Amino acid sequence: MYALVAGGGKVGSNVARSLRRMGHEVTIVEQRPYRYDRLQDEFGSQVLLGDATELHVLELAGIGRPPELVLAVTGDDEDNLIICQLAHDGYRVPKVVARVNDPRNQEHFDLLGITQTVCAVSGLLGLVEHEVPEQGLVRLLELRKENLEIVEIRIGRNSPVAGKRIGGVRVPDGTRLVSVMRNGRSELCFDSTVLRPGDQVLAVLEPGKEDELHRALVRR
Amino acid sequence: MNGGAGGDAGPSRSGGNPTGYADAVKLVVIGCGRVGASLAREFAAEGWDVTAVDEKEEAVTRLGSGWAGGFVVGHGMDADILRRADVADADAVVVATNGDNTNLVIGQVAKKRYGVECVVVRVLDPARAAFYSERGMQIVCPTQHAIGTLAQTVRKTTGILRV
Numbered sequence: 001m002y003a004l005v006a007g008g009g010k011v012g013s014n015v016a017r018s019l020r021r022m023g024h025e026v027t028i029v030e031q032r033p034y035r036y037d038r039l040q041d042e043f044g045s046q047v048l049l050g051d052a053t054e055l056h057v058l059e060l061a062g063i064g065r066p067p068e069l070v071l072a073v074t075g076d077d078e079d080n081l082i083i084c085q086l087a088h089d090g091y092r093v094p095k096v097v098a099r100v101n102d103p104r105n106q107e108h109f110d111l112l113g114i115t116q117t118v119c120a121v122s123g124l125l126g127l128v129e130h131e132v133p134e135q136g137l138v139r140l141l142e143l144r145k146e147n148l149e150i151v152e153i154r155i156g157r158n159s160p161v162a163g164k165r166i167g168g169v170r171v172p173d174g175t176r177l178v179s180v181m182r183n184g185r186s187e188l189c190f191d192s193t194v195l196r197p198g199d200q201v202l203a204v205l206e207p208g209k210e211d212e213l214h215r216a217l218v219r220r
Numbered sequence: 221m222n223g224g225a226g227g228d229a230g231p232s233r234s235g236g237n238p239t240g241y242a243d244a245v246k247l248v249v250i251g252c253g254r255v256g257a258s259l260a261r262e263f264a265a266e267g268w269d270v271t272a273v274d275e276k277e278e279a280v281t282r283l284g285s286g287w288a289g290g291f292v293v294g295h296g297m298d299a300d301i302l303r304r305a306d307v308a309d310a311d312a313v314v315v316a317t318n319g320d321n322t323n324l325v326i327g328q329v330a331k332k333r334y335g336v337e338c339v340v341v342r343v344l345d346p347a348r349a350a351f352y353s354e355r356g357m358q359i360v361c362p363t364q365h366a367i368g369t370l371a372q373t374v375r376k377t378t379g380i381l382r383v
Contacts, residue, residue, distance in 0.1 A: 053321055055347040078297065078321040090351060105297060108325055111332055
């Protein structure tokens, strides 16, 4: 596989190194001369000095072949977004992945059709949420294409549904309870399943329904 | 103006009356540097309701002491700032910060998220300018204008139109 990596910082250089070890062909584009010099020691002619949002730089890096994969992992979200658009819309690169530095910019990537994104801050926050069970609701997975989310909800002692059968619980439209984890074991939800304090319930829902579901299952 | 009449980017409500309009035509200018500020002042003088946006607070001084229009401090990539500038209600948006990629992203957001029909974006790099104007955006590329003007001036001054 041929992969083009835009941005040769910690993220870009480590990904490029791994791809190379896997036997893939890689070109890194880095615009800062001091980083470029350091990368050259390791990557030799597989690193290029320039701004990856300039078309002639992308062409020197072989965007016209085109690569199977473009990774836009610079420290600038606007640059990453434009690199993905140029690669995907201009050169028919089949797979483009962008790094999102500021999670507030995630909505722009979604709006402009860059569906494959990775945001370290959001990932970290997800882990923090997971470690703070009082929150009651933890986002485990976002399925962007499907427009669904998977969340985990902890049933507390004061939960309005504690001691009730799932068949008798009214959950909001656009949400569905999937499984219950109890004493380290997980079971699929049935109408006959009785919810107990301490249960961890997995639910699938449409984005934006978190609060409604939280109200229904956690807050009295 | 995707697929619209090329040059006519004017708002439909404009009656050409500079004063006394209850619902004035609204322009949001993102990036209040030399270009953005001059543009803001020009349209405000014609009676448009103009709001300028810039990251730097001191950019407001470029608008002159008697500035009666809006001014929002913040980055145009920030969705809150675009809301505060009321981009959704704008008849036209001009994006002219000092970053090409920033301008291209903000321009697309103004169009797609807020449904503004007339969004004009300044892009200095001719290659990116061409790429995005081919895809339906209204791009102004000062570099391309400069190249054209310089070439024309050389031809005129030397009298050599073609070798």
